[in-house]
Amino acid sequence: MPRLLGRFFFGFLLLGIFGLQSSSGIQNHMTDTKTEIKQSRKLKSGHPPEYPELARQMNIKGIARVMVTITADGTVKEVKEVGGHPLLIDALVRAVRKWRYEPASKESVIEVRAEFGT
Numbered sequence: 001m002p003r004l005l006g007r008f009f010f011g012f013l014l015l016g017i018f019g020l021q022s023s024s025g026i027q028n029h030m031t032d033t034k035t036e037i038k039q040s041r042k043l044k045s046g047h048p049p050e051y052p053e054l055a056r057q058m059n060i061k062g063i064a065r066v067m068v069t070i071t072a073d074g075t076v077k078e079v080k081e082v083g084g085h086p087l088l089i090d091a092l093v094r095a096v097r098k099w100r101y102e103p104a105s106k107e108s109v110i111e112v113r114a115e116f117g118t
Contacts, residue, residue, distance in 0.1 A: 041070055041108055046099030049091040051116050061117030064088035066096060069109050074101040088116045 049064075064084030069077045079096050081089050092114045 041074075041104055041110065042102040044074060044100045044102050047095060049095035049114050049116075052087050052091050055085070055087040055091075055116065058087075059117075060085050060087055062088060063113055063115050064092040065111060065113045066092055067109055068096055068099075068112055069107065070101050070104075071107055072104055074103045076100075077107070082111070088114070091116070 055061075062085055065082035066089065067080045067082055069079075071077045076097055076099055079093050081093065083089075084092070092112065095114075096112055
């Protein structure tokens with residue numbers, strides 16, 4: 001279990017360092033979520049959303065989408081819900097609000113999608 005967490009964290013850290021320009025996919029086997037980020041900003045720190053226990057018990061699966069406004073200094077300013085089950089969207093919003101991006105010259109907006117129950 002600690003080894004899996006270490007590998008997951010290392011993979012997420014690499015994504016933050018290299019920041020794929022068009023879209024990226026992160027698979028979290030512990031939480032059964034896959035997060036795709038369509039971005040022009042490099043992710044500096046953050047963890048993928050956790051699959052809510054209630055959603056798991058109710059066998060709720062699917063995709064949650066949000067639009068994230070990022071300030072020039074890299075903090076998340078606003079998260080707008082775009083689509084998905086309310087339980088899944090809530091988990092995604094809670095995770096994304098904690099993310100930090102590399103600074104840039106101006107504010108930007110990106111779409112984040114998370115697939116739960118994969």
